[in-house]
Amino acid sequence: MTLSLFYLVAFLSIFFSLLVIFSKNPVHSILYLIITFFTFTIHYILLNAQFLAIVNFIVYMGAILVLFLFVLMLLNLNKDSEPLKSNLLKIIGVIGGMCLLVTLVGSTKALHLSDPVILQAQNLGLVKNLGKVLFSEFLLPFEVSSILLLSAMVGAVLLAKREPNNA
Amino acid sequence: MELAFVIEKFILITVVFALSLVVAMYSTLAERKIAAFLQDRVGPNRAGPGGMFQPLADGAKMFFKEEIIPEQSNKFLFIAGPSLAILTACIGSAVIPWGDTIAIAGRIVDLQVTDINVGILYIFGVVSLGVYGVMIGGWASNNKFSLMGAIRAASQNISYEIPMGLSIIALLLVTNTLSLKEITAQQHGWHWNVWYQPLGFLLFMICSFAETNRTPFDLPECETELVGGYHTEYSSMKLGFYLFAEYINMFISSAVMATLYFGGYNYPGMDWVNNMLGPLWGPLVGVAVLFLKIFAFIFFFMWVRWTVPRFRYDQLMNLGWKVLIPLAIANIVITGIWITISDRI
Numbered sequence: 001m002t003l004s005l006f007y008l009v010a011f012l013s014i015f016f017s018l019l020v021i022f023s024k025n026p027v028h029s030i031l032y033l034i035i036t037f038f039t040f041t042i043h044y045i046l047l048n049a050q051f052l053a054i055v056n057f058i059v060y061m062g063a064i065l066v067l068f069l070f071v072l073m074l075l076n077l078n079k080d081s082e083p084l085k086s087n088l089l090k091i092i093g094v095i096g097g098m099c100l101l102v103t104l105v106g107s108t109k110a111l112h113l114s115d116p117v118i119l120q121a122q123n124l125g126l127v128k129n130l131g132k133v134l135f136s137e138f139l140l141p142f143e144v145s146s147i148l149l150l151s152a153m154v155g156a157v158l159l160a161k162r163e164p165n166n167a
Numbered sequence: 168m169e170l171a172f173v174i175e176k177f178i179l180i181t182v183v184f185a186l187s188l189v190v191a192m193y194s195t196l197a198e199r200k201i202a203a204f205l206q207d208r209v210g211p212n213r214a215g216p217g218g219m220f221q222p223l224a225d226g227a228k229m230f231f232k233e234e235i236i237p238e239q240s241n242k243f244l245f246i247a248g249p250s251l252a253i254l255t256a257c258i259g260s261a262v263i264p265w266g267d268t269i270a271i272a273g274r275i276v277d278l279q280v281t282d283i284n285v286g287i288l289y290i291f292g293v294v295s296l297g298v299y300g301v302m303i304g305g306w307a308s309n310n311k312f313s314l315m316g317a318i319r320a321a322s323q324n325i326s327y328e329i330p331m332g333l334s335i336i337a338l339l340l341v342t343n344t345l346s347l348k349e350i351t352a353q354q355h356g357w358h359w360n361v362w363y364q365p366l367g368f369l370l371f372m373i374c375s376f377a378e379t380n381r382t383p384f385d386l387p388e389c390e391t392e393l394v395g396g397y398h399t400e401y402s403s404m405k406l407g408f409y410l411f412a413e414y415i416n417m418f419i420s421s422a423v424m425a426t427l428y429f430g431g432y433n434y435p436g437m438d439w440v441n442n443m444l445g446p447l448w449g450p451l452v453g454v455a456v457l458f459l460k461i462f463a464f465i466f467f468f469m470w471v472r473w474t475v476p477r478f479r480y481d482q483l484m485n486l487g488w489k490v491l492i493p494l495a496i497a498n499i500v501i502t503g504i505w506i507t508i509s510d511r512i
Binding site for chain 1: 244283284285288289291292294295296298299302303306314317318321322324325328345
């Protein structure tokens with residue numbers, strides 16, 4: 001039951017991520033991306049990670065993609081206004097893609113199936129357990145990542161603030 | 168999974184769904200009656216006794232109006248917008264505990280559709296999803312006014328989610344749980360969270376006004392500047408869905424405020440009443456009390472709408488970022504210090 005559900009959701013994830021790439025209209029791309037993130041939320045629920053699921057839901061679907069959509073709506077991209085890419089750029093893109101493909105194939109050849117990770121605590125994803133682990137075992141990485149986010153925020157504010165002085 | 172359990176949940180979901188629609192329907196009448204009262208008018212009084220059937224007449228009118236889809240619009244998204252708006256408005260009620268457990272014919276029935284252990288965050292997620300209906304509809308209309316409304320809705324929603332989330336964090340420091348059922352159970356009798364989190368409640372309430380696009384924060388549909396805002400191009404029942412979604416949102420956010428801060432189905436002297444009336448009628452009195460609180464909040468929403476003028480856009484942003492967020496952070500710090508001190512004593 002859970003396995004067939006997983007395959008269905010996994011198929012939907014891949015299907016909608018492909019639509020993100022292949023749709024011509026950038027706003028449609030973002031809408032497909034929203035659905036893709038929604039399928040990720042279902043994946044987390046299937047893994048019994050309720051907190052991660054709902055945070056993914058709030059942060060990615062509810063905040064980040066709203067901002068993406070916001071910016072794209074303001075840009076109002078059309079087929080006419082889309083800049084034409086030169087042939088050189090296209091060739092460079094193809095070469096870059098090929099390099100990535102070769103690397104991926106090479107790495108999968110080198111890969112051998114290790115022991116699958118077995119979840120020790122079944123309820124690790126619940127809020128209480130997750131909080132305890134974050135604030136005891138992984139306290140340092142947790143705090144460092146918060147400093148990283150803070151510095152990113154300060155940097156963004158700094159970049160936004162510089163404009164009125166120059167104008 | 169017994170059949171009885173499925174039937175029980177099915178009935179509960181149907182009742183909650185029907186109730187939110189009926190409450191939203193009669194909120195439209197209440198809004199007009201309250202507006203009339205505040206402006207010293209009579210209000211709608213033609214359809215039925217005292218205007219009782221006015222919402223039905225309005226609904227029928229909406230259904231029979233001509234449906235216009237603009238030529239240049241994106242057809243699919245144009246229809247998806249109002250559908251999403253009404254969908255996200257309706258799914259929020261799933262985690263609200265409408266009452267204590269009741270005993271019917273030997274079965275213990277929980278008056279909550281589901282008790283997930285991240286209940287508050289679920290509500291928060293649904294609220295943050297609500298903006299998509301407005302954004303998609305506004306963009307798909309292919310109209311400058313609609314687009315401006317959609318963009319205003321998005322930026323307002325994101326700005327006011329932050330103080331809302333921060334005020335919930337302060338509440339969580341007090342309750343120590345994310346499950347709405349446990350939060351309600353903790354507020355037994357008169358131990359309502361509003362006594363412990365008065366500032367948090369004030370912030371949460373202001374943010375819910377902004378999240379439901381109610382006056383004084385109804386800038387996405389500000390008719391003096393934007394014709395009709397995001398639903399300028401909409402007609403017929405699609406417009407009806409947008410307007411209806413606002414009333415359902417108001418009902419759900421009133422229910423959330425009553426549950427989080429005003430004790431949900433708890434009231435002073437409930438133990439005595441439960442002893443008197445037994446395990447079936449006692450909790451049902453609690454349900455009635457919860458609905459009384461919800462109606463009080465809905466009345467407050469309307470009272471504010473017909474009293475306070477609309478904010479200017481820069482005032483809205485200043486209030487959100489420069490007043491509410493610092494206050495919410497201060498509230499978290501004060502709550503943390505208070506809890507630490509009271510633990511030591």
